[in-house]
Amino acid sequence: MYKLNFADLSPERFLAEYWQKKPLLLKQGFSNFSDPLSADELAGLALEEDVESRVVHCANGDWQLETGPVSDFSTFGERDWTILVQAVDHWHADAARLLDPFRFIPNWRIDDLMVSFSTPGGGVGPHLDQYDVFIIQGQGKRHWRVGMPDNTLEQFCPHPRLLQVSPFQACIDVVMEPGDILYIPPGCPHEGISLENSLNYSVGFRAPAQKDLLTGLADYLIDNDISGTRFSDPAREVSQNIGELASADLAQVKQLLQQLVSDEQSLPLWFGQYISRAKHELDLQEPEPHYQADEIAEYLEEGSELSLTGGLRCCYHQASADADIALFINGEQYLLPGNELTTAKLLTEQRVLDEQQCRHFLELPERLGLLVHLINLGYWHFTD
Amino acid sequence: MYKLNFADLSPERFLAEYWQKKPLLLKQGFSNFSDPLSADELAGLALEEDVESRVVHCANGDWQLETGPVSDFSTFGERDWTILVQAVDHWHADAARLLDPFRFIPNWRIDDLMVSFSTPGGGVGPHLDQYDVFIIQGQGKRHWRVGMPDNTLEQFCPHPRLLQVSPFQACIDVVMEPGDILYIPPGCPHEGISLENSLNYSVGFRAPAQKDLLTGLADYLIDNDISGTRFSDPAREVSQNIGELASADLAQVKQLLQQLVSDEQSLPLWFGQYISRAKHELDLQEPEPHYQADEIAEYLEEGSELSLTGGLRCCYHQASADADIALFINGEQYLLPGNELTTAKLLTEQRVLDEQQCRHFLELPERLGLLVHLINLGYWHFTD
Ligand SMILES: O=C(O)CCC(=O)C(=O)O
Ligand SMILES: O=C(O)CCC(=O)C(=O)O
Ligand SMILES: [Co+2]
Ligand SMILES: [Co+2]
Numbered sequence: 171m172y173k174l175n176f177a178d179l180s181p182e183r184f185l186a187e188y189w190q191k192k193p194l195l196l197k198q199g200f201s202n203f204s205d206p207l208s209a210d211e212l213a214g215l216a217l218e219e220d221v222e223s224r225v226v227h228c229a230n231g232d233w234q235l236e237t238g239p240v241s242d243f244s245t246f247g248e249r250d251w252t253i254l255v256q257a258v259d260h261w262h263a264d265a266a267r268l269l270d271p272f273r274f275i276p277n278w279r280i281d282d283l284m285v286s287f288s289t290p291g292g293g294v295g296p297h298l299d300q301y302d303v304f305i306i307q308g309q310g311k312r313h314w315r316v317g318m319p320d321n322t323l324e325q326f327c328p329h330p331r332l333l334q335v336s337p338f339q340a341c342i343d344v345v346m347e348p349g350d351i352l353y354i355p356p357g358c359p360h361e362g363i364s365l366e367n368s369l370n371y372s373v374g375f376r377a378p379a380q381k382d383l384l385t386g387l388a389d390y391l392i393d394n395d396i397s398g399t400r401f402s403d404p405a406r407e408v409s410q411n412i413g414e415l416a417s418a419d420l421a422q423v424k425q426l427l428q429q430l431v432s433d434e435q436s437l438p439l440w441f442g443q444y445i446s447r448a449k450h451e452l453d454l455q456e457p458e459p460h461y462q463a464d465e466i467a468e469y470l471e472e473g474s475e476l477s478l479t480g481g482l483r484c485c486y487h488q489a490s491a492d493a494d495i496a497l498f499i500n501g502e503q504y505l506l507p508g509n510e511l512t513t514a515k516l517l518t519e520q521r522v523l524d525e526q527q528c529r530h531f532l533e534l535p536e537r538l539g540l541l542v543h544l545i546n547l548g549y550w551h552f553t554d
Numbered sequence: 555m556y557k558l559n560f561a562d563l564s565p566e567r568f569l570a571e572y573w574q575k576k577p578l579l580l581k582q583g584f585s586n587f588s589d590p591l592s593a594d595e596l597a598g599l600a601l602e603e604d605v606e607s608r609v610v611h612c613a614n615g616d617w618q619l620e621t622g623p624v625s626d627f628s629t630f631g632e633r634d635w636t637i638l639v640q641a642v643d644h645w646h647a648d649a650a651r652l653l654d655p656f657r658f659i660p661n662w663r664i665d666d667l668m669v670s671f672s673t674p675g676g677g678v679g680p681h682l683d684q685y686d687v688f689i690i691q692g693q694g695k696r697h698w699r700v701g702m703p704d705n706t707l708e709q710f711c712p713h714p715r716l717l718q719v720s721p722f723q724a725c726i727d728v729v730m731e732p733g734d735i736l737y738i739p740p741g742c743p744h745e746g747i748s749l750e751n752s753l754n755y756s757v758g759f760r761a762p763a764q765k766d767l768l769t770g771l772a773d774y775l776i777d778n779d780i781s782g783t784r785f786s787d788p789a790r791e792v793s794q795n796i797g798e799l800a801s802a803d804l805a806q807v808k809q810l811l812q813q814l815v816s817d818e819q820s821l822p823l824w825f826g827q828y829i830s831r832a833k834h835e836l837d838l839q840e841p842e843p844h845y846q847a848d849e850i851a852e853y854l855e856e857g858s859e860l861s862l863t864g865g866l867r868c869c870y871h872q873a874s875a876d877a878d879i880a881l882f883i884n885g886e887q888y889l890l891p892g893n894e895l896t897t898a899k900l901l902t903e904q905r906v907l908d909e910q911q912c913r914h915f916l917e918l919p920e921r922l923g924l925l926v927h928l929i930n931l932g933y934w935h936f937t938d
Contacts, residue, residue: 181792182791182792185790185791185792189787189788189790190786190787190788190790191788273793273796274792274793274796275790275793275796276793276795276796276797276798276799276800276803277796277797278799278803279787300784356784356786377784377785377786378784378785378807379781379782379783379784379785380775380781380782380783380784380810380811380813380814381772381775381776381780381781381782382781383785383807383810383811383814384768384771384772384775384811384814384815385772385775385776387768387772387811388765388768388769388771388772391764391765391768391769392765392769396765397763397764397765397766398763398764398765399763399764400684400740400761400762400763400764401761401762401763401767402574402740402761403573403574403663404573404574404575406569406573406574406659407566407569408565408566408569408658409657409658409659409660411660411899411903412657412658412659412660412661412902412903413660413661413868413869413870413898413899413901413902413903414660414869414870414871414872414902415660415662415822415825415826415829415869415870415871415882416660416871417871417873419660419662420821420822420825420871423762423767423821423825424815424816424821426764426767427764427767427768427771427815428812428815428816429764430764430767430768430815431768431808431811431812431814431815432808432812437804437807437808438799438804441799441804441807442799445799484797485797485798485799486797486798486799487798487799487800487801487804488798489801498799514797515795515797517797518796518797518798519795519796519797
């Protein structure tokens, strides 16, 4: 278990004073830090088809980017390159635990764990991101600089797939050591240049843009064959200007759209499905053959433990105290009775269900049925 | 020129009493009607790749549907079939004129002209549509029945691509003769069975559903690379229920969507582009080589006339008296100064520009430039 050491701050004060406002350095945010994976393990992941990775190299101002899978690391040389692997929490259970200390922020808001390995001089260059990030220093030392948002910074692409910014003024300038943590809000320019072979862990957040929300809602309507009502104009008057798109007609178009995005029933259902969908491949191991309910019951009675597959996104919504609970797992929705909050919480707030928590699912056939379903999808699996 | 004969009604009273409310039969709505095209010409169109057509056949309760292009009409026999051709106004200038009498309703609301040829016994069966339609009887006689909207009607598919309704009670039951016109609002069941070889012209309307609007807006944001703002939560508090998708977070999601669909600046621009896009192929003949401005000027000075390509959708929007005018043609947007209303009206409200109207475009180089652009796209062409 990693324990976040907020120094003289608390999570409350961190949220109030820094979250989405200004960058923060937590020296020894993890004390006695030990890396959950090695550079070799990371390189191993980058060889995989299903894992998203890229290598960034810079020598004499010439930026190169190569997307994985990487086949041969020997060509990169001893310095000036970084390999970045996305969604390592999906593939490496120990690394996934690095997300847990940040769960004073709700699940749905957390995206994934990116891990980078850099040789001396390596880095992706000065840039800014649209998302909050906590960058944890693993093995090795890296020089990090972070600035405040600055509209005068220019964005440019030294390589078609690299977006960088012009030189910025730093408010944090530090050589990070193992266990140091940097919090960077969206829009703050930052740059890390490795001083030695080093590992960095980025806990990234998810913050959909308006376009993503609208596109997601449109996809939901299409997938669920929801057309809504049509434009109608029973009060139309004879038009003198047949070419005109009149303001009154536009007002009705607007009203139809507003009504659609304000539907209190469907909005939570759509958003829950949308936001619980993982953006990267999951390492789902569907049991073959599927378990029967009585087999699962037997294992649970015998005292088995269950683990959640890494990267699986789970959340629930309950509109009011007695309302049905909508449980969202990996883009699917399950409707639970209003008194099943414990079930919803166990399935969304625990990464491991211990013996006693498992037994909760033996109390009702519907609960057991849901768990069996989730196990047979490979979402939960018995801890060896 | 077809002139609509409203009998004891006026366009005003038609809109007030019937439009989107109840069906209406206009006996001899077009007096002395003569068909703008022949059954043979229609069959010729149905042979074309670019033209959307389908043949519906029914014998002894067995419904068949075949999509065009049709290669051989001889297989269908003498009776019990109908051929329906979409967007005939895109391909046949004389037929396109059938839309003109209905332009007391604005352009953007009018969709296309569908034409059907039916042999005795032919028809598509009892059904209802989501759109208003005027059905004009051409040559031959056809038995039409129309009912009022009725929630108890059942919809079913006698063929995977035919949607029909159960038997309905008729409020209009008539043998239509050439020049008779039937107005049918959305949702009213209707059925036409041909008594002899007959032609029917359907003036269809366009009424986007909420889903279409939202999908269209999403496409617009994607095409124009408009991301909008991101979800942000600088006031977030420590979460006790990390699995919860809280109502406060959902409220912000809703607010982001509402803001997006309420933008008074972009809504008209988007909707104008969206609704001016034709749904069917256009018969655009781009001049090769393109005209130069001085060539066009010369032709206009000499007294040429211009015709609009059939099916081209044109409209404009001006938010207030002095505001810029957004002109929309075929999914493209052109911004005109606020005092160019005459230009906007000529380009959207006329199907033909006579000598004098053409000369309007000689008065300003920008006007001429716009016209040259539209001619070079094949939107307007010199009348032979
Ligand atoms: O680890 C790296 O090299 C890049 C980290 C970074 O910029 C980020 O996570 O936003
Ligand atoms: O012409 C036909 O056979 C079908 C016409 C029709 O149902 C319509 O235009 O809605
Ligand atoms: Co970054
Ligand atoms: Co119909």
